[in-house]
Amino acid sequence: MRKRNQKTAALYLLPAMLMVIVILYVPIFINLYESLFKWGTMSTSHKFVGIENYIRLFKDEIFYVALKNNLIFTVMSVIFQIGGSLLIASVLEAKFLRKSQNFFRTIYFIPSLLMVTVVGITFKMIVSPSIGIINPMLELIGIDASAIDLLGNASSATMTIAAMSQWQYVGYTVILFIVAIQNIPAELYEAAEIDGAGAVRKFFSITLPQIKNTILINTIITITGAIREYDEVFVTTNGGPGHASETLATYLYKVGFRNDQMGYASAIAFFIFIVTFIIGLMQMKAYELDEK
Amino acid sequence: MKKRIFALVMVLVLVISALAACGGGGGGSSEDEDTITLVFLDKHPEDNYRGYFEQAIADYEAANPGIHIEYENISDQAIKEKLAVLASGGDMPDIFFAWGGESLNRFSRNGKCLDLTPYFEADPEWRDSFMPMFLSSSMLDGKYYAVPYRSSILFMLYNKQVLADNGIEVPTTWEEFIAACEKLKGVDGVDPIAFGNSDQWYAMWYIGQFNGSFVDKAVREKDYNPASGEFTDPGYEKAVQTFLDLNANGYMGSNVNSKDYYQVREEFAVGRYGFMLDATSQFSFYTENMTNDGFGYFLIPIPTGAEGDEANAIVTGGSENWAVSSTCEHPDEAVAFLKYMTSREQALKQTQETGLPNALIGGITEENADPMVVAAYKDAEQYTAIAEWLDQCVDANVANAYMANAQEGLDGKSAADIMAAVQGAAKETAEANE
Known part of the structure; x- marks a missing residue:
């Protein structure tokens, strides 16, 4: 009977497995295979070049600019969407704020519901030196803003987009952390209070260990999202000025679909896959450690 | 047994529907009866x-x-x-x-x-x-x-009111054009040339036009061909330098990399700028927003020192x-x-x-x-002679190198470095087209 059930279960799993294999795993291997060739979408030639595309990748200056920018996105995202969100979530969960929590929760969450294009275009206008409000505000408080062009200067473009991204998504992780914090048994806090623990001690000794898994998952989601960063950059600067705010994903897109160098684009794509795959493995490892 | 058959049927339904979803869509022509x-x-x-x-x-x-x-x-x-x-x-x-x-x-x-x-x-x-x-x-x-x-076809447009207010005659030579820009530079609330390059392509209108002025036809034809492009003629660098100078001398106002063509043409229409490079296909915008009395046009002046064999005869379009x-x-x-x-x-x-x-x-x-x-x-x-739009008439790889680097040029990169990047892209493209 048990054997029969197992067979039925396997039968039910088959379509999903087939879908995952066809849609996910097969393209990964096709991508790896294609990255060993020099080819374009328009061209009929398909020349085997071995690892030449990978050698080119590691010699390409723009690749390192993109990698650095992805790192900026990652660090900023971890600081704000994990550290900052955790702080906001625990403050909102504090007794004195419980009554107004709904209001703040909604305020923080709304930006994450907006379309990236809407946010991007709005931010573009806000930070524009000629029609925006940031530069006049800086002038008001006595800062000379004549040389400040947040999205137009190479030195500030990436940080500005990263800041926009934090504004949009902090509220989302705040909600996830609030849900996790609410699942912590109240008795733990009561016992700690009886033992004389303060708010900070309760946060580090109860809240943090109890929501460790949520933190872990959010961190992984945030980091992999930062590595795949594309849409915000595309809408605001399109990787410019020059290639100053390029990320791996925008560069991959341009190489593939604008420059029509699909082999090289496949190599970039495989690099992104490897990085996100390693992070995924680390996540699974961390889970195992946690289980032990 | 019945349960098993039911399960099998369900699986088949799922697989077929999934495959149908994968195979759906697609454009091309189709016939409905x-x-x-x-x-x-x-x-x-x-x-x-x-x-x-x-x-x-x-x-x-x-x-x-x-x-x-x-x-x-x-x-x-x-x-x-x-x-x-x-x-x-x-x-x-x-x-x-x-x-x-x-x-x-x-x-x-x-x-x-x-x-x-x-x-x-x-x-x-x-x-x-x-x-x-x-x-x-x-x-x-x-x-x-x-x-x-x-x-x-490209022409240089001018805001009649702005020029009249500042006692400037319509320029006919490069020197007169530069002198007019110099005069407008000192006017409060007005910049000489309307220019915004956040989309990168607008710079190509200038550089493409100047390439026509500085580089001989045969050289351009060879370089614009993906299979033989080199872009080593010194005229290309002069063309980029002429364009960068317009910005470096303050004729294009500030923060050009965060403004786009559509924004600056609106500003040109309301008198924020004296000149704007634009194409005849866009004239209807100015007619609607400024009327024919509000703007005029003149042939793009030929930059000083332009020695291309078609310098006097070529326009971008x-x-x-x-x-x-x-x-x-x-x-x-x-x-x-x-x-x-x-x-x-x-x-x-x-x-x-x-x-x-x-x-x-x-x-x-x-x-x-x-x-x-x-x-x-x-x-x-x-x-x-007509020079095709530079971002369209060269290989996409070369065009993108031109556009991205010209944008960096407006942020300080030198003309020599810009051309070095273009030459690199051209070499790569030529090798791919061998």
Whole structure:
């Protein structure tokens, strides 16, 4: 009977497995295979070049600019969407704020519901030196803003987009952390209070260990999202000025679909896959450690 | 047993529905009983243009009950990428928009476009109705791959009020132009030249024009060809330097990399700038917003020291075209539709209703076009050579190197470094095209 059930279960799993294999795993291997060739979408030639595309990748200056920018996105995202969100979530969960929590929760969450294009275009206008409000505000408080062009200067473009991204998504992780914090048994806090623990001690000794898994998952989601960063950059600067705010994903897109160098684009794509795959493995490892 | 059969049936249903979902979609022509559907991808989503094209299509469908045109209209930037994505998937629309030069050639060279030569040979009257300089931009190896429906030539525009307020005469030489810029630079609330490059392509209008002034025709022809491009002629660097100097000398105002063409032309219209480089196809915007008394135009002055053999004769411009996909299942019907769209009657209507200059010989007249456009086309007769848009007439890899680096140039990168990057991209492209 048990054997029969197992067979039925396997039968039910088959379509999903087939879908995952066809849609996910097969393209990964096709991508790896294609990255060993020099080819374009328009061209009929398909020349085997071995690892030449990978050698080119590691010699390409723009690749390192993109990698650095992805790192900026990652660090900023971890600081704000994990550290900052955790702080906001625990403050909102504090007794004195419980009554107004709904209001703040909604305020923080709304930006994450907006379309990236809407946010991007709005931010573009806000930070524009000629029609925006940031530069006049800086002038008001006595800062000379004549040389400040947040999205137009190479030195500030990436940080500005990263800041926009934090504004949009902090509220989302705040909600996830609030849900996790609410699942912590109240008795733990009561016992700690009886033992004389303060708010900070309760946060580090109860809240943090109890929501460790949520933190872990959010961190992984945030980091992999930062590595795949594309849409915000595309809408605001399109990787410019020059290639100053390029990320791996925008560069991959341009190489593939604008420059029509699909082999090289496949190599970039495989690099992104490897990085996100390693992070995924680390996540699974961390889970195992946690289980032990 | 029943349970097992039920499970098996469910699995089959799931697999079939999943496979059906995977195989769905797809463009191209399709037939619903007797109706032939042609997918048409175009780039006129703006309100003032879209209406005309939609009406023209509706009229055609009404006159040809067996034909249905599925019209998709997307923006300038979007269509460049969408066509590349569609081409990679092997699912080209039946009829699609394309600029001239290399941006069309790469489709033609790789067999994505239908050869229209037999259709032109069968109907020489149709072929001979187009202005030759615009029709030739769709030619590759002696064959025609597209039909031009819109033409455009660059001029330097000026805001009459701004020049009058500051006692500036319309410049006729480069020195006079620079002197006028210098004078406007000192005026409060006004910058000399309207320029915004956040989209990167606007810089290409200047550099493309200056390439024509500084570099000989034969050298340009060799370099603009993806298989032989080198861009080592010193004239290219001079062209970039001339453009960068306009910004470095403060003639283009500040923060040019965060403004775009559309923003600065609005500002030009309200008197924030004295000059603006723009094309005849856009004149209708200025006519609407400034009236013909508000703006004027003059031939782009030839930069000092420009020694290209066509310096005195060349202007940037080109045609916009429609091509038929080589995979179109109903090529005769698609070509018949294009014949209708580019017929004299429709072309005159297009210019009259949208302000978009057509590409027909004698197609721009006092009756259907704004007097300013008519005069501009008359003045353009002084030019004997046309330089295609730089971002379109070279290989995409070279064009993107030009655009990204020119944008960095506005942020401090030198002309020599910009050209070094372009040369690198050209070398890479030439190797790939060996």
